[in-house]
Amino acid sequence: MIPLSPEILAALALALLAGLVAGAWPARRRLLAQAAEAARQAERAAQLQDRVAQLERDLSAQADALESWRARAQDGRLELAQLQAAHHEKLAAFEELRQAFDQSRATLRAEFQHLAGQVLEEKSQGFSRSSQDALGSLLRPFREQIESFQRRVNEIHDASVSGQARLDTEIRRVLETGLKMSDEAQSLAMALKGDKKATGNWGEVLLERSLQLAGLIAGDHYQAQASFRDEAGNRRQPDFIVRLPDGKHLIIDSKVSLVDYDRAVSAATPEAREAALVAHVRAVRQHIDDLARKDYSSLTGMKSPGFVLMYLPIEPAYIEAMRRDRELFDHGYRHNVVLVSHTTLMPVLRTVATLWMLARSNEQARALGDQAGGLYRQVEMVAARLQKLGHALGAAAAHYNGTVTAVAGQRGLYGKVGRFAELSAKAGRPLPALEPLLADFEVQRLDGIAPGADHVPETGRADAGSPPGAVPEDLHPPGEPNP
Incomplete structure (x- = not known):
């Protein structure tokens, strides 16, 4: 056996190490690819989980x-x-x-x-x-x-x-x-498509349909767009005034903006929908504050119970606003504004x-x-x-x-003149009989x-x-x- 020198041993070790490194490199590439695929699968699973939620x-x-x-x-x-x-x-x-x-x-x-x-x-x-x-x-x-x-x-x-x-x-x-x-x-x-004037007119049309569906008659039971002046001389025009038999009135407003709710319905992503719904709740709350500042109930000639009915013509918009903001109804009530939809307004x-x-x-x-x-x-x-x-x-x-008693009674005239019939040749007929009447009225x-x-x-x-x-x-x- 030939003895190996240190140089030969070092060369053999280097060759062996090089062989090991050359064999491990493909395995490392496969591991990296598998890790990347696992990351993509995890991201996909997270997206699916968000969709499920x-x-x-x-x-x-x-x-x-x-x-x-x-x-x-x-x-x-x-x-x-x-x-x-x-x-x-x-x-x-x-x-x-x-x-x-x-x-x-x-x-x-x-x-x-x-x-x-x-x-x-x-x-x-x-x-x-x-x-x-x-x-x-x-x-x-x-x-x-x-x-x-x-x-x-x-x-x-x-x-x-x-x-x-x-x-x-x-x-x-x-x-x-x-x-x-x-x-x-x-x-x-x-x-x-966001036309605020058209939205208000459309809400008035739906509200009047509800009034007529309830059996109320225009001019007799309710009036649209009645004009008033406040203490400062500003012109106020409530959408509808419902008359009550005792001479009082119910005020109904239908001009709340639903543009943000329309954006939420047509939103392409959950984030856009969430942002639009937040804006929708904010718009409803803002309209409550606007109605409170107008204070229709204090107008001259108005005999309102002290609150205004704020009508939301779209039922899901009403429900979504109430669900998003649990304090919204109480906020309106504190400001003498009661939120109603078609379903809650019809019993009234x-x-x-x-x-x-x-x-x-x-x-x-x-x-x-x-x-x-x-x-x-x-x-x-x-x-x-x-x-x-x-x-x-x-x-x-x-x-x-x-x-009759005085004439035909026992001591009446008949008794006194009866003997004249015997003495007078002209008394050819007897006196007629007289009978008293029975007083049974x-x-x-x-x-x-x-x-x-x-x-x-x-x-x-x-x-x-x-x-x-x-x-x-x-x-x-x-x-x-x-x-």
């Missing part, structure tokens, strides 16, 4: 919106049930009033026919034809008043039934068309329409009460005249009976109807303590309740 947030928002719709639908059903119950009660009261009036009319007619027949047939054989015509003329206005009153009761009953049917149909349509109107509003908002408008319907019903009931008071007074006047006629007939009968029955001229009620006034339209107790037959 965004989808989960959208799903949660949709679930919240669905739950809100369900709650509003339940509120609508409860309101419908309450309105139906109130209407049924009012309808029952009208029906009781009509039945009581029919019974009273029939009883009065029978009483008057009985009294008039008895007086005319038994006690008024000496009346002339002209007296009978005068009595018919006296009773004719009473009959016409009864017929007019009956027609009016039937008209009010028919109008009430028709109004209830329309109310049921409209409430169902409110719940069915709410989502459809929101979809149409969102499409129109995207088409406006339906309540206003119902108040107007009740006000009309109460006015008609008061008119019926006035007519009933006048009718009662006419009936009482007729009864008082019949009572005087009965007293006159009774007095005449008493005088007649006294005269039913004056007490007339006293029950006409207590006297001192107690005649004023025209158009019902009994004290009776509700408008109540029939006086004197017109009810015995045993019948006063409705």
